[in-house]
Amino acid sequence: MRKVIVILVFCLGLVSFSQNDQRFDQANAMYNDGKYAEAIEQYEAILESGVHSAELYFNLGNANYKLNNIAPSVYYYEKALLLNPNDDDIKNNLAYAQNMTIDAIDNVPQVGFARIINNVVNTFAADTWAKMAIAGIIVFVLLFLMYHFAQATSRKRLAFIISVVSLFFGCFAVAMAFQKESLDKKDNPAIVFAQESRVKSEANKISEEVFRLHEGTKVQVLESYEDWKKIQLSDKSTGWIPAEDIKIIKSF
The missing domain is CATH 1.25.40.10 (Tetratricopeptide repeat domain)
Known part of the structure; x- marks a missing residue:
């Protein structure tokens, strides 16, 4: 059956x-x-x-x-x-x-050390970083065994140095994998579908209007409350928008 x-x-x-x-x-x-x-x-x-x-x-x-x-x-x-x-x-x-969208929103770039770290993290996907970490650990184990069983002093020294480097690389890749996964979870983009949406300072209709958005504008969803979504623009402005006015890109 x-x-x-x-x-x-x-x-x-x-x-x-x-x-x-x-x-x-x-x-x-x-x-x-x-x-x-x-x-x-x-x-x-x-x-x-x-x-x-x-x-x-x-x-x-x-x-x-x-x-x-x-x-x-x-x-x-x-x-x-x-x-x-x-x-x-x-x-x-x-x-x-x-280019057809109405809203002109400035992009506030990251600066300093945070920008460098994010550029490194975003070089590869989280799965790629994880595979690199596994490869680094495997190389460390193999070279450490070589160091343990090698007879010649020069080979032992070379195997030890490379194994330590491999271990540090593996740990670094693990850290990058976790950081990349964390960034991916925080990344929750959406597109405004309402022809015009009034973004509020709080998650209710009677709160102060902070700005307006128009169809096609991309936003980041930070959190949800009932029928509202807290969003952030590329210029770091935030506000609450009706959930029905946007569509989440990552929803399939």
């Missing part, structure tokens, strides 16, 4: 994959024919089936950009970039979409 269920699930998966593949081709054909709204419907139907890919989000961004849908185009380009951060086409199209 269990084998029958497994085979049935596998067959259903193949059917679903085939249907999504056909929908994707149909959506691409509609896009090429200038039927952007129809293409969006097909792309979104694929998303609803649970399929997520950089190519799918990229095409959704393109179709929405053609219709001057500012927030959706920025949103989908950002999601595509999240899945494929090294794609130049996504970066270029995202820049075009961002």
Whole structure:
């Protein structure tokens, strides 16, 4: 019975994959024919089936950009970039979409030692740092064994020095992996979807308005309270925005 269920699930998966593949081709054909709204419907139907890919989000961004849908185009380009951060086409199209936004917000760069540390941490993903740490520890163990069993003094000295360096590198990579993971958890970007949103000083409608944001603007979500999200802009300004006015980029 269990084998029958497994085979049935596998067959259903193949059917679903085939249907999504056909929908994707149909959506691409509609896009090429200038039927952007129809293409969006097909792309979104694929998303609803649970399929997520950089190519799918990229095409959704393109179709929405053609219709001057500012927030959706920025949103989908950002999601595509999240899945494929090294794609130049996504970066270029995202820049075009961002040029349609109204809000001009200054970017306050980090300075000093914090900037140097963050640049080093962001050099690799957390998993890459972890793999480098494991490699460093393995090299340390092997060279330490070589040091222990080597007869020649020169070899023992060389093995000891390199093993110590490997140990320090492994510990450094572990620290970088934890720091990168911490930064990734804090990174919670979102896109404003409301045509105009009034950002408040507190999480209620009667509090003071601190500034207004418009569709397509990217914000960082710091915390949540009931139907409100505390956000931060690139210029370090903060405030509370209705949760319904934004969409989280990392939600799939």
